[in-house]
Amino acid sequence: MILVTGAIGNAGKELVRTLVSAGEEVCALIRRGADRTRLPADVLALIGTVAVVPTSRDPEHATIDPAGAVLSVTGISGVVFAIIEGPALGWAFPTVVAAFVVGVLALVAFVLWELRSKRPMLDPRLFLVRPSPPEPSR
Numbered sequence: 001m002i003l004v005t006g007a008i009g010n011a012g013k014e015l016v017r018t019l020v021s022a023g024e025e026v027c028a029l030i031r032r033g034a035d036r037t038r039l040p041a042d043v044l045a046l047i048g049t050v051a052v053v054p055t056s057r058d059p060e061h062a063t064i065d066p067a068g069a070v071l072s073v074t075g076i077s078g079v080v081f082a083i084i085e086g087p088a089l090g091w092a093f094p095t096v097v098a099a100f101v102v103g104v105l106a107l108v109a110f111v112l113w114e115l116r117s118k119r120p121m122l123d124p125r126l127f128l129v130r131p132s133p134p135e136p137s138r
Contacts (some may be wrong), residue, residue, distance in 0.1 A: 002026050014088055060119075068121040071110035078103020 002024050013026075019026045024129040082100035116117050 063115060063119070065119070065121045068110060068113055068117065071106050071113055072121070075103050075105075075107030075110055078106060 002019055016026055016028050025029075051111060078099045078101075080103075082096050085099070086093075086096045111124045113121060114124055
């Protein structure tokens with residue numbers, strides 16, 4: 001048996017359809033409409049968090065970086081869209097190519113923006129820090 005999680009959208013449905021037509025036994029886990037009944041509990045948890053969790057004591061706490069947020073969401077969305085839809089539509093399909101190019105350009109712009117920002121959302125220089133090797137067990 002093959003377990004497929006998140007079998008929604010074009011890629012997920014196509015994967016399940018292909019596996020079933022090949023004679024494989026498939027179990028597809030998806031979110032059903034009944035999962036929406038958790039909405040009141042989710043809203044209550046959000047309200048409780050806002051009411052109980054204190055604000056930062058840092059006098060210079062970071063503010064939202066709208067440009068960084070838009071660039072990162074655009075970049076990740078474009079690349080993920082291209083990866084998901086590429087197999088179904090074809091990698092040379094104009095929408096897939098455009099989404100990939102826009103996504104990569106937005107991610108490059110995000111890195112450049114964050115390098116110049118005084119308080120970056122994600123400092124790209126953190127990826128240059130090498131972790132220390134683990135100490136041997138005694």
